[in-house]
Amino acid sequence: MSETDQTTLVADLARVRDDDLVGEATSRRAQQLLSEIVAAPAPPPPPPRRHAAAVLPHRVVSQPAVSFAAAAAVLAVVVTTGSRGAETASAALRQAADVARAQPALVPGRGQYVYVRSEGAAVMTSVLAAAGNGDRGTPADPPKVEGSLTQNAWTVLVPRVRELWWGRSGGRLQETSGEPAFLSAGDRARWVAAGRPDLAEVARSFTAPLPPLVPLELSSDPDALYAQLEKDAAGRGNGLSSEMLTLVGDALRETNATPAQRAALYTVAARISGVDLVGDVTDQDGRAGRAVAIDDEVNKTRLTLTFDPETSALLAEEQVVLAGNAYGYPAGTRIVHATYAPPALVDSPDARP
Amino acid sequence: MTVSSPVDDRRERFTAIYEANYHRILGYALRRTSRDNTADVVAETFLVAWRRLDDVPEGDLARLWLYATARRILANHRRAEQRRERLASAAIALADAAAAPALVDVEPNRAAVAFERLSSGERKLLALVAWEELGAAELATVLGCSRGAARIRLHRARRRFAQELARLGKPLKRRGIAGHVTDAGTPAGLLELEDT
Numbered sequence A: 001m002s003e004t005d006q007t008t009l010v011a012d013l014a015r016v017r018d019d020d021l022v023g024e025a026t027s028r029r030a031q032q033l034l035s036e037i038v039a040a041p042a043p044p045p046p047p048p049r050r051h052a053a054a055v056l057p058h059r060v061v062s063q064p065a066v067s068f069a070a071a072a073a074v075l076a077v078v079v080t081t082g083s084r085g086a087e088t089a090s091a092a093l094r095q096a097a098d099v100a101r102a103q104p105a106l107v108p109g110r111g112q113y114v115y116v117r118s119e120g121a122a123v124m125t126s127v128l129a130a131a132g133n134g135d136r137g138t139p140a141d142p143p144k145v146e147g148s149l150t151q152n153a154w155t156v157l158v159p160r161v162r163e164l165w166w167g168r169s170g171g172r173l174q175e176t177s178g179e180p181a182f183l184s185a186g187d188r189a190r191w192v193a194a195g196r197p198d199l200a201e202v203a204r205s206f207t208a209p210l211p212p213l214v215p216l217e218l219s220s221d222p223d224a225l226y227a228q229l230e231k232d233a234a235g236r237g238n239g240l241s242s243e244m245l246t247l248v249g250d251a252l253r254e255t256n257a258t259p260a261q262r263a264a265l266y267t268v269a270a271r272i273s274g275v276d277l278v279g280d281v282t283d284q285d286g287r288a289g290r291a292v293a294i295d296d297e298v299n300k301t302r303l304t305l306t307f308d309p310e311t312s313a314l315l316a317e318e319q320v321v322l323a324g325n326a327y328g329y330p331a332g333t334r335i336v337h338a339t340y341a342p343p344a345l346v347d348s349p350d351a352r353p
Numbered sequence B: 001m002t003v004s005s006p007v008d009d010r011r012e013r014f015t016a017i018y019e020a021n022y023h024r025i026l027g028y029a030l031r032r033t034s035r036d037n038t039a040d041v042v043a044e045t046f047l048v049a050w051r052r053l054d055d056v057p058e059g060d061l062a063r064l065w066l067y068a069t070a071r072r073i074l075a076n077h078r079r080a081e082q083r084r085e086r087l088a089s090a091a092i093a094l095a096d097a098a099a100a101p102a103l104v105d106v107e108p109n110r111a112a113v114a115f116e117r118l119s120s121g122e123r124k125l126l127a128l129v130a131w132e133e134l135g136a137a138e139l140a141t142v143l144g145c146s147r148g149a150a151r152i153r154l155h156r157a158r159r160r161f162a163q164e165l166a167r168l169g170k171p172l173k174r175r176g177i178a179g180h181v182t183d184a185g186t187p188a189g190l191l192e193l194e195d196t
Helices: A003-011 A028-038 A068-080 A089-102 A185-193 A222-233 A240-252 A259-271 B006-030 B035-051 B061-087 B090-099 B110-117 B120-130 B136-143 B147-168
Strands: A113-127 A138-140 A153-167 A171-177 A206-210 A276-282 A288-296 A301-307 A314-321 A334-340 A344-346
Touching (some): A003 B110, A003 B120, A003 B147, A028 B006, A089 A276, A153 A185, A153 A206, A240 A259, A240 A288, A240 A301, B006 B035, B035 B061, B061 B136, B110 B120, B120 B136, B120 B147
Antiparallel strands (some): A113 A334, A153 A171, A171 A206, A288 A301, A314 A334
16 A cells, blocks of 8 residues: 555544635634734743853853852843743753754764864862871862861862764863862962962863763653663762752763753753753853753752753853852852853864864 | 834734634644644644744744644643543543443444554654645654654554554445544544644
């Protein structure tokens, strides 16, 4: 049986055909509906650009004068008072999932590489192993230390540019660090007191080989993926929900997740409790995006992910500290931020789009 | 000189989209849900379009955008219905069973039975092609998947449909006026596609 015959058979099963309904738009019922809809409040004008404090210069500032969290809170009120007021983080993320599913997969051909570039900064905390013994300490991930980090440690924000070339038979990672900046005068004072250890230790630039590109081991079934990420997030000493959203972000950036996997990741994010819709924002590179955020009540930090609602691409992320954080920094101080360029195919592990 | 305001432009564009597609979305909903739900699905679909008019693409793509929106709304309705159904008591289920239409008098249409034997996903694909007359590329847009994936899924659905038809083996019998299957001649639930 031909495809046409088959299609005709199925077409015949329809209760009604569109041809039978032509002209229905002019019916009284349809015109009544049209009147009701266009009488509904018009959507709001485009949201204002982010508060100046939220669009900090890309390079590090030691002490933001205005809390980003406060700015974001104001922004959220502005955005969500429009006709999108009913929209929630969950709805925005489900929408992103739908968009992600429709995106073409970026698959490198023979001799091709997926080029991924990110630019941002992250904190590096150096802790003196034993005070007074002259040990210069080692870089450590920040909030894992018991008690206050203000006694024998100093923290710097290290700007980084990461470039990855992913290929079928391997690739290359190149990370270029910029000049570290102290997050506070106290950090600088403790560094001076420790004998001014070489900051280059925490801001090394390097290049490294990457293994061949293989499929990401993530389920594209949202239920299974949720269970997988929930299991992975448990027991890490961080808030479960915020850790799950962090894992979602990890899988969306610098990976070769398929459209189905990306859709599942956004669907999972939509189900994570405690995710707030920040609203429509402009990232540091001036790109329009939609942001969601979650607080980690354990570590007193807030993670914000910004994605492009048109493509579902992860555009940016940011982590700020909340009141009562282990660093002792003012609420809103940024400890991580990054922007991600859209991945592109290139023809060599040195080429850039 | 008359200068139209942005609000007027907006209404004009929405009205054009509405009038060009109302019957299509009405048909889409009628073919997939009860008449009671149809009005809600149509209204919600166009309300979303009005609120997100800037997101509605130009030209014929608007039709696909509306189908995709209607599909999501229908899926939400189904989930809500399923939740309600799960909460229903056994007594209600028994009452429903007693009230269900008797099918013994209905001679099954071979195509209808074969269609019913497909998975909901397969039925959904074939219906979009046959009822909404979508091509593979349009199918991909509405379903939110790649064109390649849409083609493969459609191919599988066609193959399964052909297998089920072959399994039934009897000559085809078309029913209804102008080739349409009437409600009475359709096995219960056949056209209630689970559009999730």
